Structure formats: structure tokens, C-alpha cells
Amino acid sequence: MDTLECIKTRRSIRKFTEQSVPRKDLEELIEIARWSPSYKNSQPWEAIILSGNKKQELSKTLVSLLEADKPNKPDLAAPTSWPEAENNRIKHLLAKRKELTGIDLGAPEMIIKAKKANFNFYYAPHAIYLFQDASLSDWSLFDIGLFAQSLMLAAHAKGLATVPQAFATDYAAEVKKALGIPSSKRLIIGLSVGYPDMESPVNGYRTERAEVGEICRWLE
Numbered sequence: 274m275d276t277l278e279c280i281k282t283r284r285s286i287r288k289f290t291e292q293s294v295p296r297k298d299l300e301e302l303i304e305i306a307r308w309s310p311s312y313k314n315s316q317p318w319e320a321i322i323l324s325g326n327k328k329q330e331l332s333k334t335l336v337s338l339l340e341a342d343k344p345n346k347p348d349l350a351a352p353t354s355w356p357e358a359e360n361n362r363i364k365h366l367l368a369k370r371k372e373l374t375g376i377d378l379g380a381p382e383m384i385i386k387a388k389k390a391n392f393n394f395y396y397a398p399h400a401i402y403l404f405q406d407a408s409l410s411d412w413s414l415f416d417i418g419l420f421a422q423s424l425m426l427a428a429h430a431k432g433l434a435t436v437p438q439a440f441a442t443d444y445a446a447e448v449k450k451a452l453g454i455p456s457s458k459r460l461i462i463g464l465s466v467g468y469p470d471m472e473s474p475v476n477g478y479r480t481e482r483a484e485v486g487e488i489c490r491w492l493e
């Protein structure tokens with residue numbers, strides 16, 4: 274697949290087939306993503322790939338923490354407010370999703386349902402957690418974001434699908450404990466990985482983007 278087409282056609286997938294991905298293909302995602310640029314080539318990224326029982330056990334733990342009303346505590350705090358332009362785009366996304374699926378992601382009971390789906394990694398056969406040393410600067414957050422995008426693009430180019438999930442980091446301490454990640458690390462993002470089920474209406478919506486003129490100015 275052409276690079277430009279790959280960037281433009283990648284999308285978050287939230288329904289996967291049951292087919293698991295061969296280990297060598299998952300390994301290749303990391304092999305490609307590690308070529309991402311980083312501040313002074315510091316490469317501030319580490320990954321854990323979960324499959325099978327280990328993934329299921331973690332999902333069970335996360336769902337039970339939610340059901341026990343345990344307050345969430347991600348290492349990167351969830352935003353509590355947004356500037357106007359970004360907020361309008363979020364509202365637009367929620368309205369579109371509601372229109373197309375009937376699901377109101379703003380309703381409290383739907384938030385619980387959505388969290389459970391996230392904690393189950395949308396029933397994908399694999400999950401990937403990305404983390405890095407907690408003492409790193411904001412530049413390293415930038416770098417690991419680049420790594421995540423490279424990984425998602427590599428997956429898409431290989432016919433695989435992903436969705437990045439901040440929700441998967443809700444119970445950061447418990448995830449780190451379960452996966453043997455030292456508490457000196459910060460959990461950045463979880464991703465579901467597998468083959469896309471393109472028959473599912475959940476995967477039918479292509480998110481929109483602000484026009485170039487809205488986000489870019491020319492000075493000459």
C-alpha cells in the first residue's frame with residue numbers, strides 16, 4: 274500500500290475477527306515502529322504485547338475494578354475541559370456516532386458500557402501497551418505518540434487493524450502490576466490489534482477532519 278493512502282485510510286477499528294495474528298507479524302509492527310524519530314534518538318518507548326489467557330485475565334481485572342467503582346487513575350490525566358475548536362469537533366464526533374449507531378456515548382450508562390468494551394480490547398485477539406520511564410519530559414510523550422502512529426500505520430499496511438485506547442490506561446497501577454511493569458514507568462496507551470471485521474456497522478463510520486484552511490495559515 275502506498276504511504277499516502279495508508280495514512281489517509283487508517284481508521285480506528287472496534288470490531289475484530291477472532292483470528293489471531295502470527296507472532297512474527299506482531300513482531301514486525303514493533304520492528305517497523307522502532308524506526309520512528311525521537312528527541313536525540315532517545316527512543317523512549319517500550320511495549321508489551323498481550324494475547325490469550327494473559328489478555329483475558331487483564332480484561333477481567335479491569336472490568337471488576339470498574340464494577341467495584343474503583344476510581345480510575347491513569348498516569349496521564351484525562352482532560353477535564355477543551356478549548357472551543359477541539360470541543361466542537363468532539364461534539365460533532367459524538368453526534369455523528371449517535372446518528373449512525375443510535376449509541377449516545379455521552380450517557381452515563383453508555384460510558385460504563387464503552388469502558389467495558391475498551392477493557393475487553395473490543396474482543397481483539399491481541400492488545401499492546403506502550404509505556405516509558407516516568408521521569409522523561411513532555412518531548413518523550415511526543416516521541417511515543419510518533420511510535421504509536423508508526424505502529425498503527427504498519428498494522429494497516431499489513432491488513433491488520435488497531436484502535437488506540439486511553440481508557441485502557443484507566444487503572445494504570447493495576448495494569449503495571451499485572452504486566453510486571455515497574456511503577457517507575459508511565460503507562461501511555463493501550464491498543465487493540467487484530468484483523469478488522471469490516472462487516473460490522475461499528476467500523477462503518479469514517480471520522481471527519483477539519484479542512485486544511487482551518488488548521489493551517491500561509492505567511493509569505
Ligand SMILES: Cc1cc2nc3c(=O)[nH]c(=O)nc-3n(C[C@H](O)[C@H](O)[C@H](O)COP(=O)(O)O)c2cc1C
Pocket residue numbers: 283284285286287366391436437438439440441462480
Ligand atoms: C490518544 C488517543 C486516545 C484514544 N482513546 C480511545 C479510547 O479510549 N477508546 C476508543 O475507542 N478510541 C480511542 N481513541 C480513538 C479516537 O477516538 C480516534 O482516533 C478518533 O476518533 C479519530 O478516528 P480514527 O482513528 O478512526 O481516524 C483514542 C485516540 C487517541 C489518539
